[in-house]
Amino acid sequence: xxxxxxxxxxxxxxxxxxxxxxxTPIIAVVILSFNPQQFGSFPxxxxxxxxxxxxxxxxxxxxxxxxxxxxGSCTAVLATAFGVPAAMAFIRYEFRGKEFLNTLLxxxxxxxxxxxxxxxLLFIRWLQQPKSFALLLIGHVVLTLPYVxxxxxxxxxxxxxxxxEAALSxxxxxxxxxxxxxxxxxxxxxxxxxxxxFTISFDDVTATLFWATAQNQTVPVKIFGMLRNSISPEINxxxxxxxxxxxSTPLLAGYISRKFAKGTGK
Amino acid sequence: MKQEKxxxxxxxxxxxxxxxxxxxxxxxxxxxxxGSLVTLLGPSGCGKTTLLRMLAGLEEPxxxxxxxxxxxxxxxxxxxxxxxxxxxxxxxxxHKTIFDNVAFGLKYRSASKAIMKEKVEKAxxxxxxxxxxxxxxxxxxxxxxxRIALARAIVIEPDVLLMDExxxxxxxxxxxxxxxxxxxxxxxxxxxxxxxxxDQREALSMSDKVVVMKDGFVQQExxxxxxxxxxxxxxxxxxxxxxxxxxAVVNEQxxxxxxxxxxxxxxxxxxxxxxxxxxxKVEMVIRAxxxxxxxxxxxxxxxxxxxxxxxxxxxxxxGGEVSYFIELENKLVLHAINFVKRSPYRRGDEVCxxxxxxxxxxxxx
Numbered sequence: 001x002x003x004x005x006x007x008x009x010x011x012x013x014x015x016x017x018x019x020x021x022x023x024t025p026i027i028a029v030v031i032l033s034f035n036p037q038q039f040g041s042f043p044x045x046x047x048x049x050x051x052x053x054x055x056x057x058x059x060x061x062x063x064x065x066x067x068x069x070x071x072g073s074c075t076a077v078l079a080t081a082f083g084v085p086a087a088m089a090f091i092r093y094e095f096r097g098k099e100f101l102n103t104l105l106x107x108x109x110x111x112x113x114x115x116x117x118x119x120x121l122l123f124i125r126w127l128q129q130p131k132s133f134a135l136l137l138i139g140h141v142v143l144t145l146p147y148v149x150x151x152x153x154x155x156x157x158x159x160x161x162x163x164x165e166a167a168l169s170x171x172x173x174x175x176x177x178x179x180x181x182x183x184x185x186x187x188x189x190x191x192x193x194x195x196x197x198f199t200i201s202f203d204d205v206t207a208t209l210f211w212a213t214a215q216n217q218t219v220p221v222k223i224f225g226m227l228r229n230s231i232s233p234e235i236n237x238x239x240x241x242x243x244x245x246x247x248s249t250p251l252l253a254g255y256i257s258r259k260f261a262k263g264t265g266k
Numbered sequence: 267m268k269q270e271k272x273x274x275x276x277x278x279x280x281x282x283x284x285x286x287x288x289x290x291x292x293x294x295x296x297x298x299x300x301g302s303l304v305t306l307l308g309p310s311g312c313g314k315t316t317l318l319r320m321l322a323g324l325e326e327p328x329x330x331x332x333x334x335x336x337x338x339x340x341x342x343x344x345x346x347x348x349x350x351x352x353x354x355x356x357x358x359x360x361h362k363t364i365f366d367n368v369a370f371g372l373k374y375r376s377a378s379k380a381i382m383k384e385k386v387e388k389a390x391x392x393x394x395x396x397x398x399x400x401x402x403x404x405x406x407x408x409x410x411x412x413r414i415a416l417a418r419a420i421v422i423e424p425d426v427l428l429m430d431e432x433x434x435x436x437x438x439x440x441x442x443x444x445x446x447x448x449x450x451x452x453x454x455x456x457x458x459x460x461x462x463x464x465d466q467r468e469a470l471s472m473s474d475k476v477v478v479m480k481d482g483f484v485q486q487e488x489x490x491x492x493x494x495x496x497x498x499x500x501x502x503x504x505x506x507x508x509x510x511x512x513x514a515v516v517n518e519q520x521x522x523x524x525x526x527x528x529x530x531x532x533x534x535x536x537x538x539x540x541x542x543x544x545x546x547k548v549e550m551v552i553r554a555x556x557x558x559x560x561x562x563x564x565x566x567x568x569x570x571x572x573x574x575x576x577x578x579x580x581x582x583x584x585g586g587e588v589s590y591f592i593e594l595e596n597k598l599v600l601h602a603i604n605f606v607k608r609s610p611y612r613r614g615d616e617v618c619x620x621x622x623x624x625x626x627x628x629x630x631x
Binding site: 160162163165166167168169170171172173174176177180181184185 | 322343344346347348353370371415418
């Protein structure tokens with residue numbers, strides 16, 4: 001019997017090729033980061049951690065790394081602190097201008113980052129304030145708030161209002177109801193939103209280029225700068241570290257929220 | 267000595283709820299006696315759930331006052347009202363064990379651990395589910411979950427138990443069991459209960475008092491027999507059970523009955539609901555179950571009966587009883603439900619439908 005290549009197999013092959021095309025550069029970076037030669041080429045001659053060692057002694061990179069971690073963490077905390085109450089308000093209460101306000105908070109997702117970057121910079125000039133860590137932090141919160149908002153809102157919609165109503169009717173006041181019922185049911189989404197905010201902040205280049213000063217450069221901005229000057233295999237090592245971090249954070253978030261979600265029904 | 271029961275344990279006066287321009291409940295007055303089970307019955311959108319939610323404190327009335335035990339509670343927040351609410355979808359806290367679910371309300375009533383444990387176990391026994399305390403809600407069936415919801419609500423010894431369509435998410439067979447269980451439990455505990463439903467069978471079978479609502483108004487309130495047998499208007503007669511409506515014009519008084527002329531110029535005797543004058547246009551209501559069918563050929567006229575003749579155009583067999591649709595000579599189709607005696611009538615059979623005068627009621631149009 002003769003087998004024809006059906007439409008479906010063609011699509012499968014095509015999809016596979018797209019993935020190859022997408023991931024090959026990333027894999028190449030990771031592989032080349034273990035290459036002992038100054039100028040990376042295949043086939044590799046040997047295997048070494050020397051670029052990683054060198055990286056760990058590069059104080060500017062370590063500073064940038066620290067900056068990124070601090071910025072990412074602060075952004076995650078602030079975006080969650082604003083995002084969760086906002087999501088509660090949008091889903092659970094009726095008030096005037098709700099739709100408008102919601103769109104306004106989601107808007108940064110839809111606006112190109114370059115525009116956002118320039119806009120905030122112009123605003124800060126207009127206020128005659130210097131660029132600072134605070135500016136960078138505000139910018140990143142604006143950038144990541146929509147993600148927290150959307151994730152928490154989606155989860156809140158799924159938490160039936162009756163749970164809260166039942167708790168209230170049983171004598172728990174609104175705060176106790178939040179603590180005992182809403183928060184535990186919402187926790188996976190809050191965690192996921194938080195890690196999302198961290199990842200996006202940690203990963204951002206375009207807007208951060210506009211906002212960062214020499215003192216508070218983040219890792220992606222640093223890499224960008226390094227690429228302009230020279231092509232050092234250190235960048236490969238740094239890239240590999242970044243890839244591992246930004247990929248593992250959301251994966252961890254997914255794992256934790258699934259674990260939390262077990263036994264909590266829908 | 268037994269304490270006198272408060273006839274207005276729960277009281278609504280001039281209660282009204284508007285959502286923008288839509289009026290959900292219109293200027294309603296209602297009193298609910300202590301220890302009774304009252305059903306709010308009506309089609310969806312009649313305002314029954316809104317009324318319940320206002321009592322619960324989940325909605326704020328636009329106008330009017332709500333009293334429990336003579337105390338105005340409009341401004342009392344929900345968590346201080348001491349009410350037990352049963353929701354349609356059970357609303358058990360999915361992240362808490364059954365024990366913690368039932369114990370939830372006790373936590374805010376400063377009960378000690380030992381008392382809490384004792385009360386929860388007693389409540390679980392009351393709903394016939396002892397020993398499930400360690401399980402999660404998702405491990406129980408729908409009927410079991412609803413019983414836990416019931417246990418959670420009664421364990422706090424609420425002043426009023428509110429049930430919002432508690433049976434509608436259950437299977438048909440389970441619903442009947444659960445209905446009886448709620449009924450028995452309510453009687454045993456003697457807790458004042460308000461039960462919202464759109465199912466007339468639930469309302470008629472378990473209530474001390476039925477409140478039929480439509481468009482935010484009370485159409486009729488009374489005990490189930492009263493509301494069923496002496497429906498005050500077309501809506502109530504139509505909503506409860508299967509009724510036939512015939513247009514008629516009033517002639518004259520004959521004893522307890524009024525004689526009326528139907529559209530086909532035949533005359534009938536019927537009981538008036540209200541006072542009527544000669545020439546008034548009225549509606550004669552006859553319940554489908556009140557007709558007594560016979561073959562037309564076997565018909566013998568009898569005192570105290572109205573008779574209609576027609577042909578069976580449709581029938582549906584429902585086990586113990588059969589539902590017939592009979593077309594009269596003037597093309598009007600009447601609905602009759604009869605128990606099957608020997609063999610059911612067939613489509614096309616010429617029949618006579620006899621009905622006692624007292625089962626024909628006249629309503630104002």
